[in-house]
Amino acid sequence: MRLDRITSNPKRMNGQPCIRNLRLTVRRVIELLAIYPNREELHQEFPELEDEDIQQALIFVSSYLDDRIIELSNRYEAVA
Known part of the structure; x- marks a missing residue:
């Protein structure tokens, strides 16, 4: 898929990827x-x-994630 709505301009928003030059x-x-x-x-x-x-935007961001397993701490589990 072509991401034609994602733009990057070094003179706008410090070159961060933007939506349609907005x-x-x-x-x-x-x-x-x-x-x-x-x-x-x-x-x-x-x-x-x-x-x-x-x-x-979702496709763009997901392209930066790789398929690796990250162990999460159990200390944040909700107690029922």
Whole structure:
């Protein structure tokens, strides 16, 4: 898949990957997905953000993750 909505310009946002040359970084989009689990609310707050932008941001970020197993500490388990 071609990520044509992800742009990078050294003179904008310190060269961080952005959405369509907007001042909205891929990192910020991922943070917004965590903050706004309801997509309708997200679109109300950021009307310039399109579903295709979100999809490409997720694909871009996932390409930086590799398939390795990381042991997690059990001390953060919820107690029922």
